[in-house]
Amino acid sequence: MAIVGTFACEEDFLAAAENLKSSGFDTISLLSPVPVQEAQDVLGLGKSPVRHFSLAGAIIGAFFGFGMCVVTALTFILPTGGRAIITVPPYLIITYEMTILMGVIFTLIGFHVVSELPAWRNRPYLPCANIDRFVVVVENAADSEAARAETIIREAGAVEIQHVEDSE
Amino acid sequence: MSTFFEKLKAYSKPGYYEKFDYHWTMTIDLDRCTGCEACVVACQAENNLPIVGEKQFARSREIKWIRIERYWEGDYPDVKMGFIPMLCQHCDDAPCETACPVFATYHNQDGLNTQIYNRCIGTRTCAVYCPYDVRYFNWFTYTWDEPLEQQLNPDVTVREKGVMEKCTFCIQRIRIAKDNAKDDDRRRVRDGEVVPACVQSCPTEAMVFGDSNDPDARVTKMMKNPRGYTVLKELNTTPSIVYLKKAQS
Amino acid sequence: MFDHGQPSYAEVNKDVLSVMLVTGPRYWMLLGGTMSVAAIFFFMPWIYQLFVGVGAAGMNRNAVWGTYLSNFIFWIGLSHSGTLLSAVLHITNSQWRKSIYRSAEAMTLFSLMTAVLFVMVHLGRVWYVHWSFPIPNQMGLWPNFRSPLMFDVMAITTYLIASSIFIYMGSLPDFAAVRDASTGLRRRLYTIFSFGWRGTAREWHTLGWAYTFFAVFVIPLAVSVHSIVSWDFALSVVPGLHHTIFAPYFVCGAIFSGTAGIVTVMYCLRKFLNFERYIGQEHLDNLGKLLILLSMIWSYINILELFGSWYGGTSFELEALKFKLTGFYAPLYWEMILFCAFVPLLMFSRKIRLSWNKMLVVSILINIGMLTERFIIVATSQPRKFLPDAFGFYFPSWIEISITVGSFAIFATLFLIFIKCVPAISIYEVKETLKPLRRNA
Numbered sequence: 001m002a003i004v005g006t007f008a009c010e011e012d013f014l015a016a017a018e019n020l021k022s023s024g025f026d027t028i029s030l031l032s033p034v035p036v037q038e039a040q041d042v043l044g045l046g047k048s049p050v051r052h053f054s055l056a057g058a059i060i061g062a063f064f065g066f067g068m069c070v071v072t073a074l075t076f077i078l079p080t081g082g083r084a085i086i087t088v089p090p091y092l093i094i095t096y097e098m099t100i101l102m103g104v105i106f107t108l109i110g111f112h113v114v115s116e117l118p119a120w121r122n123r124p125y126l127p128c129a130n131i132d133r134f135v136v137v138v139e140n141a142a143d144s145e146a147a148r149a150e151t152i153i154r155e156a157g158a159v160e161i162q163h164v165e166d167s168e
Numbered sequence: 169m170s171t172f173f174e175k176l177k178a179y180s181k182p183g184y185y186e187k188f189d190y191h192w193t194m195t196i197d198l199d200r201c202t203g204c205e206a207c208v209v210a211c212q213a214e215n216n217l218p219i220v221g222e223k224q225f226a227r228s229r230e231i232k233w234i235r236i237e238r239y240w241e242g243d244y245p246d247v248k249m250g251f252i253p254m255l256c257q258h259c260d261d262a263p264c265e266t267a268c269p270v271f272a273t274y275h276n277q278d279g280l281n282t283q284i285y286n287r288c289i290g291t292r293t294c295a296v297y298c299p300y301d302v303r304y305f306n307w308f309t310y311t312w313d314e315p316l317e318q319q320l321n322p323d324v325t326v327r328e329k330g331v332m333e334k335c336t337f338c339i340q341r342i343r344i345a346k347d348n349a350k351d352d353d354r355r356r357v358r359d360g361e362v363v364p365a366c367v368q369s370c371p372t373e374a375m376v377f378g379d380s381n382d383p384d385a386r387v388t389k390m391m392k393n394p395r396g397y398t399v400l401k402e403l404n405t406t407p408s409i410v411y412l413k414k415a416q417s
Numbered sequence: 418m419f420d421h422g423q424p425s426y427a428e429v430n431k432d433v434l435s436v437m438l439v440t441g442p443r444y445w446m447l448l449g450g451t452m453s454v455a456a457i458f459f460f461m462p463w464i465y466q467l468f469v470g471v472g473a474a475g476m477n478r479n480a481v482w483g484t485y486l487s488n489f490i491f492w493i494g495l496s497h498s499g500t501l502l503s504a505v506l507h508i509t510n511s512q513w514r515k516s517i518y519r520s521a522e523a524m525t526l527f528s529l530m531t532a533v534l535f536v537m538v539h540l541g542r543v544w545y546v547h548w549s550f551p552i553p554n555q556m557g558l559w560p561n562f563r564s565p566l567m568f569d570v571m572a573i574t575t576y577l578i579a580s581s582i583f584i585y586m587g588s589l590p591d592f593a594a595v596r597d598a599s600t601g602l603r604r605r606l607y608t609i610f611s612f613g614w615r616g617t618a619r620e621w622h623t624l625g626w627a628y629t630f631f632a633v634f635v636i637p638l639a640v641s642v643h644s645i646v647s648w649d650f651a652l653s654v655v656p657g658l659h660h661t662i663f664a665p666y667f668v669c670g671a672i673f674s675g676t677a678g679i680v681t682v683m684y685c686l687r688k689f690l691n692f693e694r695y696i697g698q699e700h701l702d703n704l705g706k707l708l709i710l711l712s713m714i715w716s717y718i719n720i721l722e723l724f725g726s727w728y729g730g731t732s733f734e735l736e737a738l739k740f741k742l743t744g745f746y747a748p749l750y751w752e753m754i755l756f757c758a759f760v761p762l763l764m765f766s767r768k769i770r771l772s773w774n775k776m777l778v779v780s781i782l783i784n785i786g787m788l789t790e791r792f793i794i795v796a797t798s799q800p801r802k803f804l805p806d807a808f809g810f811y812f813p814s815w816i817e818i819s820i821t822v823g824s825f826a827i828f829a830t831l832f833l834i835f836i837k838c839v840p841a842i843s844i845y846e847v848k849e850t851l852k853p854l855r856r857n858a
């Protein structure tokens with residue numbers, strides 16, 4: 001069972017989040033219509049691992065780009081314009097573009113991996129969380145725990161509390 | 169794997185073209201050229217050049233792989249007219265070749281600048297990059313009225329719309345000569361064995377064609393003529409055609 | 418930023434989403450109109466040209482490149498401001514970016530698509546265009562990575578992919594808003610598009626990081642794309658094109674015309690989608706100042722280009738210069754100088770800068786000037802190359818003119834479809850600029 005508490009203002013929402021966290025609830029989700037820096041701090045989200053994906057993508061892209069040019073030039077030797085077959089300056093331009101392309105694609109993959117999206121299954125969610133409400137979700141709580149979580153949320157000043165099914 | 173690295177080393181510097189088997193070269197003696205345009209007609213017949221018609225000609229869409237450029241010198245009444253036959257210079261450092269995204273034009277092992285019609289996608293970049301304006305584009309698919317299609321040269325493709333074309337140094341004749349040389353168990357084509365259509369038809373023998381890798385060839389000797397020069401030398405395209413200046417009296 | 422009072426959070430959702438969800442007959446008529454103009458003016462002449470050959474256009478032996486290519490540069494240029502500006506302003510954390518960037522990025526995407534169409538129209542044998550992509554094939558032949566056109570293929574593909582991802586990721590939370598506000602098929606579609614976005618702190622955190630990285634990648638990319646387009650010209654030896662200044666010249670011109678394009682698009686959004694509340698005078702003021710700056714850089718580079726040609730002093734360069742400044746197309750050249758160098762100076766006046774109608778006129782004039790700039794680059798250089806015998810002249814045929822007109826309709830069609838598929842203003846980022854939902858705020 002998941003407890004879903006709705007808040008109308010940010011402070012109450014943050015207070016609830018902090019209290020839940022300090023009383024040992026780890027599976028909480030903090031839903032908000034706009035990014036809230038403090039909520040991210042409560043969950044201890046520092047530097048995102050997405051950045052490793054970006055770096056890896058850029059490096060792979062650079063090698064791939066230059067490698068593609070060299071290998072394709074060598075598989076079929078076609079001299080043009082008196083230039084060398086492996087002409088470095090033009091290949092660097094291709095390398096540059098491939099660096100960016102791969103960087104972007106890997107960042108996209110990184111986003112999906114880290115944020116665990118796409119998630120098309122049913123998850124506790126209230127549409128108002130995307131408009132002007134802040135929502136705290138405590139998932140997979142046992143009955144006794146659930147009651148404790150509910151009290152914390154109510155004390156923080158929730159305008160509404162619901163019990164919904166857990167994620168499938 | 170080792171061959172890969174050998175290749176890497178061999179091909180990362182320019183200059184491989186010095187090792188060409190043949191280096192086909194032409195000299196054109198402007199002192200002998202009378203501007204009769206026999207070469208233009210010969211090329212037209214040999215290479216299946218389309219006749220574009222009056223209307224397209226007026227829009228400067230004619231296809232003439234070799235053309236006679238006319239220049240006037242001096243002021244009236246003391247005017248002199250000069251001619252320069254202009255055809256693809258088969259540049260060793262051809263600006264047109266690097267421009268093609270699909271390798272439709274490249275340098276072959278004979279030092280020729282080739283154009284592969286089947287590969288051409290018609291970006292026309294090569295024509296812009298060529299400083300000599302000798303590349304011609306097929307704006308339409310041209311046809312030959314009966315019975316003119318009977319006179320098409322079977323050794324040369326007929327081009328369709330959307331591809332670029334230009335002088336090939338009559339590559340079909342070079343091929344035949346090389347094949348004959350191979351059949352005779354000779355190692356090389358003899359001097360004078362390949363004669364392009366324009367050279368063949370020149371009544372004053374202003375043009376000489378041959379392999380400049382062969383020190384005894386006529387063309388090599390002609391190239392050493394002090395009157396020799398190449399057009400637009402300052403662009404460093406290193407053309408394969410050497411013009412001989414008009415002798416001054 | 419909000420000229421007519423601050424909206425509430427819920428109102429932002431309502432205002433922006435109603436544009437998507439409520440469609441009147443006027444919209445369908447407009448869409449039908451632009452689609453038919455696109456079909457009649459763009460696609461029908463193009464199909465005709467495919468059958469007869471590129472000779473249907475006005476190009477000839479001396480000028481093998483024509484309006485198709487100049488329009489290609491124009492549309493690429495127009496695409497330059499959206500994503501680039503959005504990314505730069507994201508990195509510098511500017512607040513005024515937030516309500517305009519979505520449509521600016523859409524502009525990037527659609528002008529890029531139009532530009533790609535022009536390459537297709539330009540090609541002699543477009544049915545073999547796949548040969549210019551590095552696709553493994555039975556011939557064992559690869560494209561020529563030494564060719565400036567290949568740089569173009571790679572750069573534009575990258576730009577197209579990167580800016581699509583950029584705009585998609587930026588809209589992700591808004592797709593969720595659409596999902597929540599709709600029913601039926603649309604709801605199911607937007608559930609898929611939004612990847613099941615819930616707006617948890619973790620998701621926001623990851624999106625923020627990823628988005629910043631996209632922005633970091635996109636800035637150097639956008640600069641490189643137009644430099645590469647300029648190298649198509651500058652890497653040739655043609656007098657009048659063979660200038661090292663071309664890359665900055667093109668990049669600056671691109672951002673210039675793109676920013677003017679943003680002003681035009683902003684005007685339409687405000688006028689027809691009732692976004693008066695979100696797009697205000699602050700935007701106009703900032704964009705106006707940016708335009709003045711860009712126009713002055715542009716003028717400076719233009720002077721440098723003329724100086725370079727003159728100082729070079731070769732007869733070829735001088736001949737090309739003479740043709741450009743005094744030849745048949747000289748009136749167009751001076752028109753371009755008037756529209757792009759002098760008209761923007763009017764914006765020094767605050768009155769003009771803050772008036773929507775006047776800014777619309779200025780922005781359209783700038784883009785007319787930029788369209789002719791590209792035309793002049795293409796049409797005055799090739800007919801004056803090296804050999805006087807090959808001097809020629811180029812004038813566009815009616816097919817080229819019609820296709821040029823049609824391309825604007827294609828852009829408009831794509832944009833009209835866009836405003837019904839994606840929230841034209843970023844909902845969540847506008848909310849960030851509102852008063853936060855705090856008790857004491």
Ligand code: SF4
Nearest residue numbers: 256257259262264298
């Ligand atoms: S003359 Fe022109 S077409 Fe011929 S090789 Fe040189 S650049 Fe290429």
Ligand code: SF4
Nearest residue numbers: 211335337338364366
């Ligand atoms: S060498 Fe052959 S193809 Fe070239 S101009 Fe002469 S006849 Fe024409």
